[in-house]
Amino acid sequence: MISVIKATTIEELARKCGIDEQGLKAQIATFNRNAKEGVDPEFHRGESALVKRNGDPLVTPNPSLRALEEGPFFAVKILPGDFSTLAGLRANGNVQVLGRDGAPIPGLYAAGNDLNTMGGGNSPAGGFTLGPVVTFGFVAGQHMAGQI
Structure with missing residues (x-):
């Protein structure tokens, strides 16, 4: 089951997620500064021509990066898991x-x-x-x- 958390502010989102409010605000502030410059030095999002082409042409300077300034804000809890074995049963040519x-x-x-x-x-x-x-x-x- 996927749980989506919605909040009107970054602080509220942090509280609902059990995340340090000041830490999340600092992370968002850094992301926003970089997004306004069109770069993502931490995760390199929006660097390839393909990704830029698939972005929002109304967002500049990089159509793949937009500052997170207006709510609502959302979070999704992601847990590590195994989606398949990928090394299952051995079979012959007739499976x-x-x-x-x-x-x-x-x-x-x-x-x-x-x-x-x-x-x-x-x-x-x-x-x-x-x-x-x-x-x-x-x-x-x-x-x-x-x-x-």
Whole structure:
């Protein structure tokens, strides 16, 4: 569940989030100064031409950075987590899950996050398994139907 916190001022937002008010105000003040100059030296947001092109053309000097001066202000609590295994079950070319002995387990197939990915446990981005789940789901269906 995602929790969105809304406040009319930075101080109120800090209190609602349990964040040090003075620390958040200082962080926002630094961000605002930099945004007005069109730079983000801390996180380098708005540096690439693509990001600038996708920004708000009415915001200058950098369409990707706008000072946070008028409320309401919002915060979202983010907790670390694992979105998938990316190193799941081993399978053969028909996506039949392989047992410890390396032989296919009859009737057991895997695709998507349950299947060891082409990334070998690494993901370049969210959604990495969406293409393979469709492809390997199709392969599993074809194999079950005796088509391959």
